[in-house]
Amino acid sequence: MNMGFRLAFMRRYRWLIMLALLPLGVALAVVATAYVLGLRVQGVGWQNGLELTQWYRLQNGCVSVIGGRMRLTDWHPVTIRMASMRLPKCVTGTKELTPPPWTPPFDLSIDAVVIPDLPPMAVTVHQRDQRWQARASYRRSKATAVYDRLTGRWVAQGRIQGADIVSKLLGTLDFTGQGMWQTNRLDGALTAQGHQLGYLGQPQRSDATLSAKLAAKQWRLNAALASPMALGGGWILEGRPALQAGGGLDGVQLLRLDLHAKGPQGRAQLTLNTQGSGVARGQGRLTLTGPELAGTVPLTWTRQTLSLQPAALSLPQGLRLSWPNPVVLPLALAGESTISAELQYQGVRVKTVDSLLSWQQARWGWQGRLDLTGNAAGYKLAGGWQGRVDTDGLSGEPASLTVSGSALTVTLRLPVAEFRAPGWNTQAQFSGHYRNYPIDGVLDAGYTRGRWQGSLEGRSRLPFYAQGGSLTVTAPWYGNAGQWFLGSGSRVTITEGLIETVLVKPIAVMVSTPVRLSAQGVFGAIRVDAGGAVATRWAVPGIAGQLFVSGRQGQASLRLPAWRSELALTGALLSRGRRTGAQGELTVSTPLFAAMSNGFGITLQKGMLTGQARWQWQDHWQLQGEMAVSDLALNWGGILASGGQGAAHIELTQTGLLLTSTGPFRLAELGVGTPMRNVRMAVQSDLSRWHFIDVYAEVLGGTMSAPALQWPSAQYQPVTVSHIDLAEVAALQNDPNPTVQLAGRVGGQLPLQLMKDSLAVQGGLIRNEGPVSLKVFPSAGVSAMGQSNRAVQLALDTLSNLEIHDLQARLAMQPDGWLDAAVTIKGQSPQQNRLPVVLNYTHRENVLELLRSLRIGDEIARGVMDRRPADGPR
Amino acid sequence: MKTTTRLAAVLLLVCSGLVMALDLGSAKAQGLVGEQPDGYLGVVKASPDAIGLAADINAKRRAAYEAIAKKNGATLDQVAVLAGQKAIEMSSPGAYVKTPGGQWVKK
Amino acid sequence: MKPVWIVALLPLVACTPRIALDAPKDPITINLNVKIDHEIRLKVEKDVDSLTKDSKLY
Known part of the structure; x- marks a missing residue:
């Protein structure tokens, strides 16, 4: 195409070009x-x-x-x-909508x-x-909105899934709204309904309603729970309007949050109010009321910080929390805040010193010092810890706690380095003293497979031991809240030591199968092994036994193998009001033998002792029971008693011990020099005064009796003797060729004084109970006396055979044994033409020594008796 | 007599059996033990050795007293008290003895 | 209680009887006084002495 053609075309279709360029111009205008x-x-x-x-x-x-x-x-x-x-x-400043x-x-x-x-x-x-x-x-949340620009009406609706906003939020929110939007005018109303709102991992679900209004560029929003929402632990969040907010198109001008929660301990109310326009500043209040809650925490916030004003709160179980200065928390993802607070529980206070709370995103930490002071259960407590707590656990110095009372002071040191999940390992050292006696040890603890376990090693010395008596506790333990066990192999040992002048041999208490400790008491079997005791005059051999404990009751069976003694004991704890005590039963069964009597002036030779009793302890001991002794033989050295048996009721009260025989106490034979047989009497005693009732004994062919005798007593108490055979009295000469022969019986009264260590007779009177005869046989000595004097010869002849019709003897015996007898004998001599004879005879002799001399003779005979083999350990 | 032989046997036993950690003479000299009016040894300054010694000696004394009492028809306490008087008389100057009132005094 | 037979011991023990006879008219009256000593205590003391002196228990 040539240039001429082009120009012609342009001239001819110039409008077309202009038309074609018009959108370009419009586009340019739009772009501009x-x-x-x-x-x-x-x-x-x-x-x-x-x-x-x-x-x-x-x-x-x-x-x-x-x-x-x-x-x-x-x-x-x-x-x-x-x-x-x-x-x-x-x-962007104020927006024109x-x-x-x-x-x-x-x-x-x-x-x-x-x-x-x-x-x-x-x-x-x-x-x-x-x-x-x-x-x-x-995702699954959808919303639609329709707006008609010609009428200005708008409608909107939608459904939002909670999980689409925050991954752990559950439930759905449906909303609808309508309104007008025209030049300089935007208004409308929006309502929303939340269904089954909740948080993943928590069981609570709740419905909620929300309504919002927008008019004249101002909006207002109310939100409330449709029904109370359970928070756990018996607490519920109440469903009244909880959130009110309002503002203009440029933001929030007013925010009011009012939460009411109700629980078993009381009510809590949190109100928040914005101050001025916007949410940048505000104030609020947390109010606790109720039986166990009290207190108000004023709080204020700015865009940068939240501050809790000084407050004191009463919390459940007597816990009080207070802080004297405002606690200022920066509202930032990372920050720190000094916190000084005091926690008070009954008499114990924990105070923070130089404490700093810091956080960075999800990592937080606290560092500072905790000071503990106060009183608990009569003890003064003081302790402290300085260190750091963060998401990794605890770090810092060992914590220390000192418990001190009038007699006890113990300091615990608890290293915290390993005290963290999952093991929570710690090895607490404790040391201190009880009175002047040291206590120290180590408590190991850790957490594995869902339970706490560790070991306790403790040492002490028992305060009532003057020497020795070191106590060692070795106990593996394990358990969980409220259920603790001492493992098998746990043992408490006490080394040999002195209590006053008694040497106590080692004692060991062992746990053979695990023992459970709970609020209901101790449950399990415990073995006891005691070595016995030695004193200067007596010794108790080793004791071994088992103790079964079941909560508030237990039973023990103890044996003294060397004495073949058995002791069974049951007991149960009693509580009456605030006082506690215990009661139970006791049975004893033991043979009696010489080794038991080392401490006494008598020697038990044989016998059997059994007893049953009920015991009770409440402030003091009480015991009532029955005891019986049988086949008893004993001696006081040269005086022997055998064939003893009897039973007694025994009662131990605060005032002392009371012993009352049930039926007579019997002795088959009592060898005081001449045998006393079939001795029997009832006995009542408090161990210092003895009453003997219906006393009876057979002696010298006759009897001796007394309705009652008391020992010790300064009184002269009547004793009646009767049918005493004078032939047996004469036999006391213990002479194979006796020079004097007596026949007939006598009887009378012997007023007897029984002092603590002696006996005496005063005003005793004995008479013949029928005809009595006296014969004196000639002996070398008697004949010699007669030859020297004719009068003596006559007298001796008269006495060689005398028939007596009247015999009176007045007797008195001093406490030292000296007997004074004044005897008047009236009779006649059949060989001297029945010549009447009066014999006035006085006699002085130590009766106690006489009896002793007779016991020596008996001893010879007894030596033969004793030759049979011993039937019990000696 | 039988009792006499028994007494002799007891005495022999006592004399030969005296092998103690602490011997009586030095225990008395150190003032750990002393004689009492009841005829038995008492502990002045308690220690396991002193109590062990006194328990051993007293058990042997009691056996000897019992043998004498039986031989002479006396009671155990009579013999023990008599022996107590002798033992206190025999105690060396400086050794502890107990008064009838229960006080330990240096002789 | 049992004093009469002690007459028989007169020569055996250290006693000092004194017998007085009144005129031989009715009735004849005899006065007799007897005291008997035992030596038992001395024997115990002897045994106790030998125990305290010869044994090593004191």
Whole structure:
């Protein structure tokens, strides 16, 4: 084509060119306008339509919208696809919410609209006949909105799944709304209903309602729980309006939160109010009321900090928490705050010193010092710890606690380095003293396989031991809250030591199968092994036994193998009101033998002792029971008693011991020099005074009896003797060729004084009970006396055979044994023509020594008796 | 007589059996033990050795007293008290003895 | 209680009887006084002495 043709064509179709250029001009105008509005584009291209790689809008120097990969695929209607649109936050001052301008019909779809704090949404917008329809969706949450630009009406509805907002949030939220949007006017109302809202991992679910209104550029929002929500531990969150918020188009101007919770310990109320416009500053109040809760915590916040004003709170179980200075917590992802607070429980206070709470994202930590002071159960407590607690556990110095009372002072040192999950290992050392006696040891503890376990090693010296008596405790232990066990192999040993002047041999208490310790008491079997005791005059041999404990009761069976003694004991704890005590039963069975009597002036030779009793302890001991002794033989050295038997009721009370025989106590024979047989009497005693009732004994062929005798007593108490055979009295000469022969019986009264270590007779009177005869046989000595004097010869002849019809003897015996007898004998001599004779005879002799001399003779005979083999250990 | 032989046997036993950690003479000299009016040895300054010694000696004394009492028809306490008087008389100067009132005094 | 037979011991023990006879008219009256000593205590003392002196228990 040549140049001339071109010019002609242009001249002829100039309008056509102009027409063709018109859209270009419009496009240029649009581009210019867009540029002025802040729109910028990059990477303009063409691929089945206009394509922009990226565009954004600048507003007051801030990028308010960024779009990525936008394609314009059709013109009628205008169809735009956009890969993403991002709306960063810009501070833009007061926004005018103008309704959208006129646009040609269009379809807009954006794959991801990104708004800060919200997940990316897929959005489509259609417009036909000035009627806008928008849809947004993210995962399973969807919302639609319709806006009619000609009438200004808008409606919206949707369903939001909690999990789409925060992954652990459960439940759904349905909302509907409608209103008007015209120039300078946007108003409407929105209601929302939450269903089964909750948090993953917690059982509580709740419905909630929310209503919001927007009018004259101001909005107001109310939110409440539809029903009370259970919080656990008996606490519920009540369903009254909880959140009120309001504001303008530029943000929140008012926020009011009012939460009411009710639980078994009381009520808690939290109110928060914004101050001024916006939520940047505010104040609130946490109020606790109820039977176990009391206190108010005023709080204020600014955009940077939350401060808790000084407060004192009463918490359940008598716990009190207070802080004297405001606690200021920076509202930031990382920060720190000094906290000084005091926790008080009964008489114990824990105070923080130089304490600092710090956090960075999810990691938090506390460091500082804790000081503990106070009183508990009559003991003064003082302790402290300095260190750090964070998500890794505890670190720092060992914690220390000192417990001190009038007699006891113990300091515990608890290293914290290993005191953390999962093992919680610690090795606490304790040391101190009880009175002047040291206590120290180590407590090992750790947590494995769902239970605590460790070992206890302790040492002490028992305070009532003057020497020795070191106590060692070795106990493996394990358990969990309320259920603790001492493992088999646990033992308490006490070394040999002195209690006053008694040497106590070693004692060991062992656990052979695990023993359970709980609030109900101790349960299990314990073995006891005691070596016995030695004193200067007596010894107790070793004791071994088993102790079965079952909560508040137990039973023990103890044996003294060397003595073949057995002792069974049952007991149960008693509580009456605030006082505690115990009661139970006791049975004893033991043979009696010489080794038991080392400490006494008598020697038990044989016998058997049995007893049963009920015992009780409440402030003091009480015991009532029956005891019996049989086949008893004993001696006081030269005096022998045998064939003893009897039973007694025994009663031990606060006032002392009372012994009352049940039936008579019997002795087959008592060898005082001449045998006393079939001795019997009832006995009553408190061990210092003895009453003998219905005393009876057979002696010298006759009997001796007394209705009652008391020992010791200064009184002269009547003793009756009767049918005493004078032949047996004469036989006391212990002479194979006796010079004197007596026949007949005598009887009478012997007033007897029984002092502690002696006996005496005063005013005793004996008479004959019938005819009595006396014969004195000639002996060398008697004949010699007669030859020297005729009168003596006559007297001797008279006495060689005397028939007595009247015999009176007055007797008195001193405590030292000296007997004075004044005897008047009236009779006649059949060989001297029945010559009447009066014999006045006085006699002085130590009766106790006489009896002793007779016992020596008996001893010879007894030596033969004793020759049979011993039938018991000696 | 039988009792006499028994007494002799007891005495022999006592004399030969005296092998103790602490011997009586030095225990008395150190003031650990002393004689009492009841005829038995008492502990002045308690220690396991002193108690062991006194327990051993007293058991042997008691056996000897019992043999004498049986031989002479006396009671155990009579013999023991008599022996107690003798033992206190025999105690060396400086050794502890118990008064009838129960006090330990240096002789 | 049993004093009469002690007459028989007169020569055996260290006693000092004193017998007085009144005129031989009715009735004849005899006065007799007897005291008997035992030596038992001395024997115990002897045994106790030998125990305390000869044994090593004191």
